[in-house]
Amino acid sequence: MSDEPEAVPDLDDVVARLKARVEERRRSGAYPPGLEQGLEDHFRRIVAHRATPDFTGLRARIAALDERARFDAGTIHAQSRRPGGEALHRAVRKVTARQTQGVLDQVQRYADAMRDVLAGVAASLEDPVHVHADLVEQLDAVLERLAAAERRTVAAEAAVAALVARVERLEASSASAR
Amino acid sequence: MTARRFSQVLVSASPGDAVTNEALALRPALRRLGDSDIFARYYDASLAGDVLPLEEYERRAPAGAPGAADDVLVVHGSIGEAAVASFLAGRPERLVLRYHNISPAPPFRPYDAAFAALLDGGRTELAALRPRVALALGDSAYNAADLEDMGYQDVRVSPLVVDPAGLCGLEPDPATAQHLATEVEGPVLLYVGQLLPHKRPDLLVQAFHVLVTYLDPDARLILVGPSRLPAFGNAIQHLVHELSLPGAWVAGPVTPEALAAFYRRADAFVTASEHEGFCVPVLEAMAFDVPVAARAAGALPETAGDAALLLPLDGGPALLAEAMHTVLHDQALRRELVGRGRGRVRHFSPERSTDTLVGHLAGLA
Numbered sequence: 023m024s025d026e027p028e029a030v031p032d033l034d035d036v037v038a039r040l041k042a043r044v045e046e047r048r049r050s051g052a053y054p055p056g057l058e059q060g061l062e063d064h065f066r067r068i069v070a071h072r073a074t075p076d077f078t079g080l081r082a083r084i085a086a087l088d089e090r091a092r093f094d095a096g097t098i099h100a101q102s103r104r105p106g107g108e109a110l111h112r113a114v115r116k117v118t119a120r121q122t123q124g125v126l127d128q129v130q131r132y133a134d135a136m137r138d139v140l141a142g143v144a145a146s147l148e149d150p151v152h153v154h155a156d157l158v159e160q161l162d163a164v165l166e167r168l169a170a171a172e173r174r175t176v177a178a179e180a181a182v183a184a185l186v187a188r189v190e191r192l193e194a195s196s197a198s199a200r
Numbered sequence: 201m202t203a204r205r206f207s208q209v210l211v212s213a214s215p216g217d218a219v220t221n222e223a224l225a226l227r228p229a230l231r232r233l234g235d236s237d238i239f240a241r242y243y244d245a246s247l248a249g250d251v252l253p254l255e256e257y258e259r260r261a262p263a264g265a266p267g268a269a270d271d272v273l274v275v276h277g278s279i280g281e282a283a284v285a286s287f288l289a290g291r292p293e294r295l296v297l298r299y300h301n302i303s304p305a306p307p308f309r310p311y312d313a314a315f316a317a318l319l320d321g322g323r324t325e326l327a328a329l330r331p332r333v334a335l336a337l338g339d340s341a342y343n344a345a346d347l348e349d350m351g352y353q354d355v356r357v358s359p360l361v362v363d364p365a366g367l368c369g370l371e372p373d374p375a376t377a378q379h380l381a382t383e384v385e386g387p388v389l390l391y392v393g394q395l396l397p398h399k400r401p402d403l404l405v406q407a408f409h410v411l412v413t414y415l416d417p418d419a420r421l422i423l424v425g426p427s428r429l430p431a432f433g434n435a436i437q438h439l440v441h442e443l444s445l446p447g448a449w450v451a452g453p454v455t456p457e458a459l460a461a462f463y464r465r466a467d468a469f470v471t472a473s474e475h476e477g478f479c480v481p482v483l484e485a486m487a488f489d490v491p492v493a494a495r496a497a498g499a500l501p502e503t504a505g506d507a508a509l510l511l512p513l514d515g516g517p518a519l520l521a522e523a524m525h526t527v528l529h530d531q532a533l534r535r536e537l538v539g540r541g542r543g544r545v546r547h548f549s550p551e552r553s554t555d556t557l558v559g560h561l562a563g564l565a
Contacts, residue, residue, distance in 0.1 A: 033510065036509060036526065036530075036533060037510070037512070037523075040511075040523055040526060041519060044518045044522055047414070047518070052414060053414065053518060057518065058406070058410075058516040058518055061409065061517055062516075064442070064443075065435070065439055068438050069435045
């Protein structure tokens with residue numbers, strides 16, 4: 023056993039050494055190019071179809087539509103800038119009141135039906151079942167195989183690069199020997 | 201003004217939760233100053249009796265009762281809740297805001313827009329509460345600065361009342377301990393915390409992939425803690441499967457006794473979190489003599505001090521993997537971190553933190 027007191031590690035130095043080691047592994051090809059980016063991209067692919075879209079905006083727009091879907095003949099104004107125009111408009115309104123109300127009733131029924139359809143579509147979109155978990159699982163499996171294939175390609179590329187470097191070194195050494 | 205009552209208010213209380221633990225630890229000291237109970241909008245049934253429903257407060261202390269305005273409400277801030285904000289708005293007591301940090305909403309938005317809105321709402325509610333707050337206390341300088349960003353002034357720092365050594369005294373869960381002793385071989389890296397986007401368990405798994413592929417094929421990674429966002433927890437599981445990492449285990453939520461078993465088996469504690477208001481698990485690991493490697497995020501450098509291997513936030517999975525390897529195998533570094541960790545645990549002794557906090561509150565008595 024040594025009587026030398028053990029050196030107290032400086033944590034900043036340790037971190038600096040770790041960084042240097044990572045750089046060295048990248049330079050030497052021990053870590054394939056794009057290793058970290060590939061891992062990050064992989065996770066992004068996984069979460070992309072698991073994130074829940076924000077339906078707040080859609081709900082707000084449906085609520086706004088709902089507010090406007092109240093049709094009333096009383097809100098059709100009868101003002102006019104021409105002399106006697108307002109009286110004329112009121113007279114026309116009175117004469118055509120039955121037809122106007124008939125049209126408004128039809129539009130109201132259509133709007134009510136449309137509102138129900140939109141609410142149904144929105145609820146369906148928000149329903150997690152809409153995600154089709156079975157398809158997600160199959161997609162995961164395909165992505166997993168693709169990632170494995172990508173890793174093999176990267177590894178093969180690194181191996182070829184290492185071989186090429188060795189051949190070049192051998193050629194240089196053999197040339198200098200001649 | 202003489203306060204007779206020092207009550208604590210939480211949005212939610214659950215066993216093992218750091219905020220609930222602090223409220224429970226603080227109560228005996230507050231009872232030396234006056235009447236003191238804990239009230240919560242939501243609480244786990246197992247805490248009934250220890251924690252009272254918020255509605256009960258009004259019955260016990262009517263807002264119009266003489267002297268009510270002299271009493272003190274210690275409000276633990278960690279998430280938004282409209283009912284609590286509305287309750288506080290109608291109360292005459294002096295308010296002490298005990299701030300534990302509110303997680304940033306953006307990482308949650310893609311997974312749970314409603315929860316993200318609660319987090320955003322929490323910040324809005326705290327900002328609105330500011331004119332009513334007589335004393336603001338952050339449990340770390342990082343959290344105090346966060347409050348100041350919301351417009352608070354003269355925010356004091358008073359460390360979280362936490363007893364990590366208490367976990368060491370628990371008898372480890374026998375089944376978990378047996379499983380870990382017989383089924384888990386190789387050096388074990390442990391993460392304890394919620395599986396949430398800002399805690400970056402994805403980065404931990406990526407780093408572990410680099411570790412076992414290039415540096416240490418025998419290493420194990422165990423992730424302990426609940427996932428509030430099922431979609432995110434599910435994505436972490438898939439990442440583990442797709443990277444073919446049989447040495448990684450997403451263990452989920454566990455009892456305190458099982459947690460003690462995990463800490464006892466761990467060779468190192470790791471976290472890649474990018475947002476921490478305090479980070480109790482780091483102190484727990486230190487209490488179990490487990491060396492820590494982490495990213496220098498939020499309040500983590502304050503909590504860990506010089507007792508953890510802290511990495512820059514811009515370091516990726518490769519740097520984290522290198523740190524995992526070093527903290528597992530560099531014996532001199534491990535010894536040093538363990539020794540410093542013990543000092544850190546002493547520094548955050550619950551008695552000292554309680555005295556500091558009560559000292560601040562006593563100034564209002």
